[in-house]
Amino acid sequence: MRILENNTTFAQSKENISTARPFADLRQKIILPRKMENLDPIDLQLLRLLQSNGKMTAKELADAVHLTTTPVFERQRRLERQGYIRRYAAVLDAERMGLGLTVFCKVKLQQMNRELHDDFARHILRLPEVTECFNTSGSYDYLLKVRTQDMAHYQQFIMQHLGNIPNVASIESTFVMSEVKQDCGLNI
Numbered sequence: 792m793r794i795l796e797n798n799t800t801f802a803q804s805k806e807n808i809s810t811a812r813p814f815a816d817l818r819q820k821i822i823l824p825r826k827m828e829n830l831d832p833i834d835l836q837l838l839r840l841l842q843s844n845g846k847m848t849a850k851e852l853a854d855a856v857h858l859t860t861t862p863v864f865e866r867q868r869r870l871e872r873q874g875y876i877r878r879y880a881a882v883l884d885a886e887r888m889g890l891g892l893t894v895f896c897k898v899k900l901q902q903m904n905r906e907l908h909d910d911f912a913r914h915i916l917r918l919p920e921v922t923e924c925f926n927t928s929g930s931y932d933y934l935l936k937v938r939t940q941d942m943a944h945y946q947q948f949i950m951q952h953l954g955n956i957p958n959v960a961s962i963e964s965t966f967v968m969s970e971v972k973q974d975c976g977l978n979i
Contacts, residue, residue, distance in 0.1 A: 830875070833858070835979055837866055838875060842976040845879040882975060890938040892945055893967035896953065897931035901960040914956045920948050931963070 830838075836856050840847055847855075853863040870876050885891065900907060908926065915924045915935070923936035935953075939945045945964075953962060 829873075834866060834870060834875075837863065838870065838979055841867070841876065841879075842979075845881075885938055889940055892939050892941050893970070894937045894939070894945055895965045895967070896933075896935040896937055897963040897965075898933040898935060898953070898959060899931045899961045900933075900958045902958060903932055907958050911956060911958065918948075918952055920952070 833856050837852060840852055840855055849860045849864040849867065852867070853860045856863065867876070885893070898911075900911060911933070912924075915921050915933075920937050920939055921935050922938050925934045926932065927934050937945065937948065939948055949962065949964075953959070
């Protein structure tokens with residue numbers, strides 16, 4: 792881990808900022824995991840801003856971090872190239888899109904090895920109802936987040952798709968009654 796001091800001296804040395812204001816409110820110490828060591832406070836602020844609104848223009852980002860547009864644009868492209876930004880997407884309202892039923896499925900396979908894992912993953916990647924899939928430890932091998940129109944469509948999904956994947960031993964479904972929090976951003 793590396794500790795960064797968020798102060799204007801650091802920011803000034805990175806971008807030739809002539810004012811002491813830009814990071815006055817960020818004077819806490821930030822402890823970064825090893826994979827984030829090449830990020831400075833400006834990079835982190837850009838990532839936070841883009842997480843909350845991926846449509847921000849380079850000009851809007853530059854104004855928010857008190858830099859000119861060119862260095863901000865270059866930083867954003869570097870963050871994309873380095874894989875910190877995987878993609879940009881709109882967050883849709885599932886209810887308005889007619890996908891009001893959310894189900895978490897725990898899936899247990901009969902056997903587990905690399906080949907069977909890869910085969911299961913190939914099947915799951917072809918199912919648009921599955922919005923998230925995690926290989927987990929514990930009693931089940933996978934946790935799926937599934938979105939469908941209603942219970943009838945979910946039953947059809949289980950009977951025609953998920954239940955027909957080779958090597959699936961059991962499926963346990965948990966139905967979401969209400970959503971308390973949905974946030975696709977990371978706490979950085």
